[in-house]
Amino acid sequence: MVWACFSGTKVGPLIVCNTGSVNADRYLEILENGALAFIEELLTPSDDSDTIAVAASDAYLFMHDNAPCHKATKVTNYLKKRRVRVMKWPAQSPDLNSIENLWISFKDAFHEELIKQGIKPSKRLDVMTRCEEILKKVWREQGMVLIKKLIQSMRRRCELVIAAGGGHTKY
Numbered sequence: 001m002v003w004a005c006f007s008g009t010k011v012g013p014l015i016v017c018n019t020g021s022v023n024a025d026r027y028l029e030i031l032e033n034g035a036l037a038f039i040e041e042l043l044t045p046s047d048d049s050d051t052i053a054v055a056a057s058d059a060y061l062f063m064h065d066n067a068p069c070h071k072a073t074k075v076t077n078y079l080k081k082r083r084v085r086v087m088k089w090p091a092q093s094p095d096l097n098s099i100e101n102l103w104i105s106f107k108d109a110f111h112e113e114l115i116k117q118g119i120k121p122s123k124r125l126d127v128m129t130r131c132e133e134i135l136k137k138v139w140r141e142q143g144m145v146l147i148k149k150l151i152q153s154m155r156r157r158c159e160l161v162i163a164a165g166g167g168h169t170k171y
Contacts (some may be wrong), residue, residue, distance in 0.1 A: 005038055013037070016136075027069040027070065028074065062086050063087045064086070
């Protein structure tokens, strides 16, 4: 299992969850080391910039779905305490989760890289370590073309989910 995030300008970290499941405590670690670190990076101006960019902490909207670990009280309180704006997610609307579309492309690229390198998935530690390296490499190299399309489609996705009363759409 992996967790990852992205913005309109870059891909964020990819975190491999070796245990295979994520509870609220593990998700808090992921948020701290993944999402919040990435948000901080996005809001920090680069050292080589000759222009001043002002970014407010509410310049982004964090999206995660209704997975039990996402909705745990301790997670909700943690995000509120850190003033992270979270998208309100309809109960039965997986169609809004744009990263799900990204996973399809990502998985294809990952499996292609495994084949290219002659690696067969295994529970052996050396193979799992190599697979983790490949996962992170593929994530970093996937580029922004599909991500930008997914972000641009969010308004349309939201409108369709509202029109469908929170039900499924073509996405």
